[in-house]
Amino acid sequence: MRTAFRSVTGLVTALVILAGSWTPALAQEWTVGASISLTGTYAKPGKYTQEGYLLCEKDINDKGGLLGRKIRFVVYDDKSDPPTAIKLYEKLITEDKVDLVMGPYSSPVTNAASTVSEKYKKLMMASLAATTSIWERGFKYLFMTISPAEVYLEGLVDLAVERGLKTVAVINEDTLFSKAAAKGTIELAKKKGMQVVFHEAYPKGTTDFSALLIKIKSLNPDVIAAGSYFDDAVATTRQMKELDVNPKMYGVTVGGDLPEFYKLLGKTAEYVYGSSQWEKGLPYPGIKEFVTNYEKMWNREPVYHSAAAYGACQVYAEAIKRAGSLDSDKLRAELLKIKMKTIFGDYQVDERGFQVAHKMVLHQWQDAKKVTVWPAAVSEGKPLYPTPPWQRR
Amino acid sequence: MTARAGVLAFLLVAVAGLAVVPLFASGYHVTFIIQVFMWMALAGSWNLISGFTGYVSFGHVAFFGVGAYTGALLITKAGWHWLPAGVAGAAPAAALALVIGYPCLRLKGPYFAIAMLGLNEVVRALVSYFEGFTGGGSGLSLPPILSIAPVYYAMGGTAAAVTLLTYRIITSQFGLRLLSIREDEVAAEVMGINTARLKLYAFLLSAAFPGIVGGFYAWYASHVEPLSVFPLLTTITMIIMCLFGGKGTVFGPVLGAGLLSVFQELVWARFLFVHQAIFGALIVGVVLLIPRGILGVLQQRYQLPRSI
Numbered sequence: 084m085r086t087a088f089r090s091v092t093g094l095v096t097a098l099v100i101l102a103g104s105w106t107p108a109l110a111q112e113w114t115v116g117a118s119i120s121l122t123g124t125y126a127k128p129g130k131y132t133q134e135g136y137l138l139c140e141k142d143i144n145d146k147g148g149l150l151g152r153k154i155r156f157v158v159y160d161d162k163s164d165p166p167t168a169i170k171l172y173e174k175l176i177t178e179d180k181v182d183l184v185m186g187p188y189s190s191p192v193t194n195a196a197s198t199v200s201e202k203y204k205k206l207m208m209a210s211l212a213a214t215t216s217i218w219e220r221g222f223k224y225l226f227m228t229i230s231p232a233e234v235y236l237e238g239l240v241d242l243a244v245e246r247g248l249k250t251v252a253v254i255n256e257d258t259l260f261s262k263a264a265a266k267g268t269i270e271l272a273k274k275k276g277m278q279v280v281f282h283e284a285y286p287k288g289t290t291d292f293s294a295l296l297i298k299i300k301s302l303n304p305d306v307i308a309a310g311s312y313f314d315d316a317v318a319t320t321r322q323m324k325e326l327d328v329n330p331k332m333y334g335v336t337v338g339g340d341l342p343e344f345y346k347l348l349g350k351t352a353e354y355v356y357g358s359s360q361w362e363k364g365l366p367y368p369g370i371k372e373f374v375t376n377y378e379k380m381w382n383r384e385p386v387y388h389s390a391a392a393y394g395a396c397q398v399y400a401e402a403i404k405r406a407g408s409l410d411s412d413k414l415r416a417e418l419l420k421i422k423m424k425t426i427f428g429d430y431q432v433d434e435r436g437f438q439v440a441h442k443m444v445l446h447q448w449q450d451a452k453k454v455t456v457w458p459a460a461v462s463e464g465k466p467l468y469p470t471p472p473w474q475r476r
Numbered sequence: 477m478t479a480r481a482g483v484l485a486f487l488l489v490a491v492a493g494l495a496v497v498p499l500f501a502s503g504y505h506v507t508f509i510i511q512v513f514m515w516m517a518l519a520g521s522w523n524l525i526s527g528f529t530g531y532v533s534f535g536h537v538a539f540f541g542v543g544a545y546t547g548a549l550l551i552t553k554a555g556w557h558w559l560p561a562g563v564a565g566a567a568p569a570a571a572l573a574l575v576i577g578y579p580c581l582r583l584k585g586p587y588f589a590i591a592m593l594g595l596n597e598v599v600r601a602l603v604s605y606f607e608g609f610t611g612g613g614s615g616l617s618l619p620p621i622l623s624i625a626p627v628y629y630a631m632g633g634t635a636a637a638v639t640l641l642t643y644r645i646i647t648s649q650f651g652l653r654l655l656s657i658r659e660d661e662v663a664a665e666v667m668g669i670n671t672a673r674l675k676l677y678a679f680l681l682s683a684a685f686p687g688i689v690g691g692f693y694a695w696y697a698s699h700v701e702p703l704s705v706f707p708l709l710t711t712i713t714m715i716i717m718c719l720f721g722g723k724g725t726v727f728g729p730v731l732g733a734g735l736l737s738v739f740q741e742l743v744w745a746r747f748l749f750v751h752q753a754i755f756g757a758l759i760v761g762v763v764l765l766i767p768r769g770i771l772g773v774l775q776q777r778y779q780l781p782r783s784i
Contacts, residue, residue: 122752160744166511166696169696170511173502173507173624174507177502191615191699194698194699195698195699198698220617258614258701258703262612287613287703
């Protein structure tokens, strides 16, 4: 009994100390609330997002803050779960009474979380949602940072058309983002006069693509475009080699830009095109400084999620400076007007808050290096074309 | 004052207290309690089939998901108000339970559990496949909700209805017969109990409520997609909550859902990366030390009536 009593007292004491360390916001700071996926499916990109936000907080504070006050991020983990994000944004806005809110990671979570910010008329700068339908709900206080899913493979289609290629096969994972990416690619290809000879979706978690690839092989398209995430992009590439499927160009949406893609595939990844929202070698203002500071702060290289989070924060800060206030309607007016270049690239939105200026880049794996090959204005090299058949690589 | 009157008075105060919460509490507390209500209703529903008859359902989230899609479709495509759309989620969920339960509840041992596990995967695959209707992998987006208080009352009402129904069952002959199936099905049959039919009735009831909860959830989350409304984890959570509180009791699921939700919320905010380990350890502890659940132990020790 006595030990039980002791352990209970110990537990209570521990809880009290923990609660005490949970300090409330100081009045002389602006607080910025966000939920981020720190655990669950999106934990990896979520962590990069958080790091981008926190570096932005540091940089803004080093330069004297905003409107005379320092800023501080209040971040909670949403477990990659949309209803949890709803609860957390309610908490941020009604309990913590944050001054500003920024978006979580991923389209499904942003879709849910923005219903809360819209309800309280809090302006949400969504840094990592790429699904067009989110901006088709008529929300007033939701702004987009990254390029929409539909244009992910614009570069691949562009380069193919330049080289006179005629046919394209499209495959995609059956999820919100990948589907939109495939749909956009098909529309772009058709608009530019290419013929879509094949389109099929596969469920999330598929590991065997041979049936799909054999069908494609029999059609022998010039281009294969894959609306993919990381695991499926790796598996499709590997199985294309095994089944000797030889398109002249082959590109993937997500996954092809991660260093792990080459690490897993080695030489098989050569010639593969991948699209990315951002690369650290791009000629954007302040990008070198951002990369150095990021590496110093977090001991790893930034990826596009970090840059998008940071860029969104930059745009938000600019709007606050111009508006001279944190009032949602004034900020909204500024954000609709602003045209600027951040370390993440161009920012400009239409009347829905939908991103229209930011450009994707396309890169190709050449000799174990990611070489940006599109658009021409920022490319580092020429694409190696055509892709030789597997036997001659 | 008798024990019974005491319990009743306590319940009245609790319900009255919860009813006025949205009037003054912050949005965060209201959304938190909505989730607790949701778990109470789900754990209570699982209790109706698995807690009473011992037939463990590993696919209960299928009914939740079907309800969510029904609600979402009725709201977006047919223009229904969310309340009737949510309640309508019960019909297809019960229909699905009839189709799967009629043959499968005749299976004994672990076969029913496995069949239910498969059912969830089948339903999820079907929902993904009929893309034109369900939106496939991208799911369906609903109009955003502007006031959460009505959802609070709807979800709370569902949780209360499940609990009340459980009380009615446990104090009826129907409930006694169900319990006899759990204790010894062959003996129950010998006594002349039509076990197959009773199990099916219990199963239909236990499927209808997750359908309603799913319908409300669709409105509350304002987006449904196969991955978010058919996760196996939801089934596991309802099982754990029910076992923790006490299976085959009236207030076991309520207690389990309430305590575990609060516990999770507190631990999760403080210990981001080990909270799942702490939660897991707690579950192992409960199963090993008090397999009858909190309420089960209390009933035994203090000789409380079975109808609690």
